[in-house]
């Protein structure tokens with residue numbers, strides 16, 4: 138906490154040194170045009186002198202309000218909303234009227250308001266996008282626009298975009314294919330880049346690449362705003378994505394960060410691999426999630442009763458898609474980099490996966506390239522006693538090309554469920570990235586608690602309706618022993634634990650990539666980095682974990698409080714920028730000795746909305 142206070146002083150001092158130009162100096166807009174421009178509008182906070190200078194006299198009620206009073210008024214009106222979706226709409230409407238007030242409010246009430254602009258409410262906003270759509274935000278680039286993407290980028294009014302979040306809407310949170318209605322996700326992510334990271338709003342650009350949707354309900358909805366066609370696949374799809382990246386490179390350069398968000402996993406891994414070496418880019422679901430999960434695990438290692446060496450853990454993932462594979466890959470890399478194991482293959486042996494076909498093991502059929510590296514050995518005799526025969530798959534399938542080449546003999550094709558896997562493997566950490574609500578049921582959680590003193594249970598699927606278990610379930614069914622975190626927020630939980638039946642309050646952490654991507658992107662911007670490397674995600678995870686203190690751990694929380702997110706982001710940014718400098722991909726130098734980046738550098742660059 139002392140650390141945080143010092144950082145707060147550094148931040149306040151550096152920010153006071155920044156003197157912003159007056160509105161009259163910033164824009165030629167006057168009168169109603171100015172009031173209708175969210176970038177410059179201050180509503181009733183315009184001073185009487187400004188009103189005179191800017192042609193606003195008579196256009197506003199006579200009283201002058203402070204930003205604090207304006208914030209109170211908005212909080213009051215949010216309190217009157219009947220539903221969370223109404224609160225989302227109120228906030229977006231505020232954003233469209235007065236950007237400074239919106240971001241000040243979001244920053245000052247981040248814990249309270251984030252669930253409305255982000256998960257879970259943003260999921261509902263996407264599902265109902267066509268029905269609640271009012272004003273477009275960002276760019277919609279449809280497949281019909283192919284050949285013209287560079288020209289479309291010129292329609293965007295901002296000159297120096299530094300961070301783009303782009304989706305094709307195929308896997309929006311755990312809600313499936315929402316096509317162009319997924320637009321709410323890049324918008325929401327970038328609001329957090331600004332509020333939690335400190336990137337200036339004008340440097341951000343949300344993009345939807347609309348290639349159609351497989352969601353028939355949407356295609357039949359007269360208010361669906363996207364292209365009315367099934368998804369484009371194959372070479373045409375790849376060429377379209379290529380054209381997009383090349384257009385971005387041409388307009389804003391190869392260090393304009395592109396964050397790939399909520400792509401279906403078949404495209405996600407391929408696009409990431411294709412572009413990561415040629416453009417500053419990362420996939421948030423694969424890599425951002427990995428960083429936050431690793432941060433949470435490193436935090437958990439500090440809990441009494443949890444084995445403090447990561448390589449002594451056994452990780453069982455429910456879900457083997459972008460998030461699961463991304464997390465396992467980063468955990469494995471971390472173990473090697475820390476010298477905890479000799480090789481990455483050795484590290485991967487600690488990671489087990491269950492996908493929709495059950496436990497993944499060497500010789501099992503229906504395994505993609507990414508999953509292949511986590512197909513572990515199980516003795517044939519053991520396999521025969523587990524689960525049930527896999528429907529429609531014969532044992533001979535194991536020697537077919539999609540199975541592990543090393544599995545030369547026939548391997549029993551068994552569908553092994555979560556309960557069997559927990560009994561067999563005794564995982565110390567259970568990580569839910571499956572979109573299957575309630576998959577961590579009372580029996581599974583009780584088994585985890587029977588196997589270990591402090592089992593780690595991360596239910597990462599979003600939104601809340603898809604969480605593998607609730608915080609209450611995790612604590613109740615493990616007698617308060619679970620080290621729990623979740624993708625979407627849960628309120629603190631009070632339960633009675635132990636023989637003395639004392640009531641304890643647990644504060645579950647939010648293991649969401651929001652702890653990482655805003656700081657990561659801000660760090661890339663700080664250093665002017667040209668590439669985003671896996672090592673940077675390790676740096677980000679370590680920076681987050683380093684900020685977890687005793688009081689967080691005492692409450693059962695393995696993340697720093699969300700209210701400190703701007704400090705967390707500043708620290709991540711410094712770590713990322715220094716890693717960029719170390720590996721020669723930074724184009725700027727920090728103010729520290731030998732060009733090191735310092736917290737003061739980060740705070741000085743952080744956007745801090747004020748009139």
Ligand SMILES: NC(=O)C1=CN([C@@H]2O[C@H](COP(=O)(O)OP(=O)(O)OC[C@H]3O[C@@H](n4cnc5c(N)ncnc54)[C@H](O)[C@@H]3O)[C@@H](O)[C@H]2O)C=CC1
Nearest residue numbers: 310311402456457458459460492493571598599624649650
């Ligand atoms: N907390 C966070 O920061 C993040 C959370 N997520 C969440 O994680 C979830 C998964 O995301 P992705 O991995 O990107 O999706 P994905 O579609 O790439 O992977 C989903 C995986 O779940 C498996 N699955 C489906 N049904 C199953 C079943 N009945 N039993 C076991 N496995 C099953 C699929 O086989 C697949 O391997 C989503 O809900 C998403 O919102 C994703 C990224 C970040």
Ligand SMILES: CC(=O)C(=O)O
Nearest residue numbers: 310399422599649650
């Ligand atoms: C948080 C996030 O990126 C997801 O659920 O997809």
Ligand SMILES: [Mg+2]
Nearest residue numbers: 398399421422
């Ligand atoms: Mg995502």
